[in-house]
Amino acid sequence: MIVLDIEATGLNSIQNGLLSIGALCFDNPRQQFYEECRIDEGDVVSEEALRINGFTKEQIFDKNKQTQEELIKRFFKWVSEQEVRIFAGHNVGFFDLNFIKHKAVKYNLDIKTRYRSIDLGSVAQLIYFQINKKFLIDDYRESAMSLREVLNFCGINDERKVHNALEDAKLAAECFSRLIHGKGLFKEYDNFKIPDYLIQK
Numbered sequence: 001m002i003v004l005d006i007e008a009t010g011l012n013s014i015q016n017g018l019l020s021i022g023a024l025c026f027d028n029p030r031q032q033f034y035e036e037c038r039i040d041e042g043d044v045v046s047e048e049a050l051r052i053n054g055f056t057k058e059q060i061f062d063k064n065k066q067t068q069e070e071l072i073k074r075f076f077k078w079v080s081e082q083e084v085r086i087f088a089g090h091n092v093g094f095f096d097l098n099f100i101k102h103k104a105v106k107y108n109l110d111i112k113t114r115y116r117s118i119d120l121g122s123v124a125q126l127i128y129f130q131i132n133k134k135f136l137i138d139d140y141r142e143s144a145m146s147l148r149e150v151l152n153f154c155g156i157n158d159e160r161k162v163h164n165a166l167e168d169a170k171l172a173a174e175c176f177s178r179l180i181h182g183k184g185l186f187k188e189y190d191n192f193k194i195p196d197y198l199i200q201k
Contacts, residue, residue: 001027001084001087001118002024002025002084002085002088003023003025003088003089003170003172004021004023004092004169005089005165005166005168006095006096006099006165009060010044010049011046011049013095013101015043015044016043016044017040017044017045018068018071018072019036020035020037020053021034021165022165022166022169023075023165023166024170024173025082026173026177029170029186031082032169033078033166034166035074036059036065036066037068037070038060038061038063038065039060040067045057051162052162052163053162054161054163068107069107069109073109076109079113080112086116086117087117088119088172088176089117089169089172090120090147091120091147092117092118093117101113118176120150120175120176121147121150122145123180124150124175125145128145128153131197151171153195154174154178154195155178155193155194155198156171156175156189157192171189173185173186178194178198182198182199182200183199
């Protein structure tokens with residue numbers, strides 16, 4: 001499967017601009033994709049989004065960067081080279097894929113992918129239920145399995161001040177590996193002990 005994450009200038013796939021795409025092949029994590037682009041004139045920019053992803057106004061309008069259209073084309077060329085093209089990630093179907101697809105429509109790009117995807121929060125919630133015989137819910141009786149909760153459940157402490165699409169894809173892949181296989185995927189996360197309840201006996 002392809003673990004995917006994007007950074008954007010906000011949460012609205014129509015109004016906001018795409019800034020970067022990060023992805024990796026779960027079965028061969030060295031197969032990675034990370035590229036950035038500039039946004040279009042007229043794209044709405046949220047200051048909060050820029051605080052989260054660390055991009056500056058100069059970077060997001062940099063004429064030396066490729067366009068959003070070019071980034072999407074290059075990404076799906078990379079996707080076409082992967083053996084398994086099931087997308088996965090945290091909230092990936094609702095946000096990341098949806099965002100890319102709306103931009104593809106804007107640029108009249110015929111990208112070949114489906115909305116069916118594997119959601120990290122859902123997988124974590126199912127494993128949590130198997131262990132605790134209940135779901136992790138919030139005050140509204142809905143899923144409380146946020147990305148922070150997923151990371152905590154997988155034994156990972158994320159203290160980064162800013163987000164990066166490839167780093168987030170790697171973190172998601174690490175969590176998938178711990179949840180599905182009970183073992184880590186990347187050496188860089190070895191300092192975070194895998195909880196005993198995830199280790200398969």
